[in-house]
Amino acid sequence: MIDLSALREKPTLTGERVRLVPLSEEHVDDFYASAQDDEIRRLTGTHRRIGYDEAAEWCAGRSEAPDRLDLAITAHPEARYVGELALMEVDPDNETAAYRISLSAIEFTGQGLGREATRLLLEYAFDRVRLHRVWLEVYAFNMRAIAVYRSCGFAVEGRLRDALLWEGRRHDALIMGVLENDFRKTAGL
Template identity: 65%
Template sequence: MIRTSALRETPTLVGKSVCLVPLGPEHTDAYFAAGLDEEVRRLKGAHGHLTYEQARQWCESRAGRSDRLDLAILAPGDGRYLGELSVYAVSPENETAGYRIALSAIEFTGRGLGKEATQLVLEYAFDRIGLHRVWLYVYAFNMRAIAVYRSCGFHVEGRLRDSLLWEGRRHDALLMAVLRGGYERS
């Protein structure tokens, strides 16, 4: 049985290079700015971007939810916003949930930040929430992310053919998942 109360606890998870804190109104400016980055939007498959008001409303509405967990990824030393992640589509009956992560700028990729954040959140998802399975979708062209997910214990389970049309080209998305006991601890 999963503990949905662990979704409302607003955890702070601290690693060597990242600190995960509840996404809130104080992150609105950085969250909005990240959505303007063309490469970040391509990796997410987001054709448009939120208005500032939509970003503000999103960040303000994250607290106290029992159906998902939204965390900001910060640099532990100076609190610089590095991105955000979510455990969402939680199914208590099946002990499963979806996962997504977005670093806020390409300059943060290739430094192990996404891997560390993913390991921290998987540990929380399995050990504190009590999930059995965490799944995600990643576009097949995002080889760096696929490698990170594999290193965290995710396995490809399927392919959604031609699921993204970006600048006239179609791209597949991969369904990946990791089971409790199959993830790599930080």
């Protein structure tokens, strides 16, 4: 049985190079700037640009969400905002949840920060929330993200054909999932 109180706690998770902290009002400026970045929008398939007030409302409301976990990714030691992630769409009956991550700028890719953040969140999801499975969607053109997910134990489970229409081109989305045992094997736990 999963522990839903672990979603309400809004923990701080610390790794070697990243720290995951509850997404809050202090992250509004960085969160908003990230949401305006064209490449980030393409990688996440986000067509609509959000306004500053909407970003502020979103960040302020994350601590009140009892059924999901939204965390800002900050880099050590300067605590610089590098993105955000979420554990959401929790299904207690099936012990599953969806996962999403977005690094705030291309300058942060390729440094292992997303991999470390993903592993920290998965460890919390399996150990503290006690989930059995975590799944995500990723666009098939995002090879870097797919490689990171695979390194964390995710496997491709399906394909949504032509799921994204971006600048006149259609792209498939891959459904990837990781089971607790698969994560533990890849993480050496």
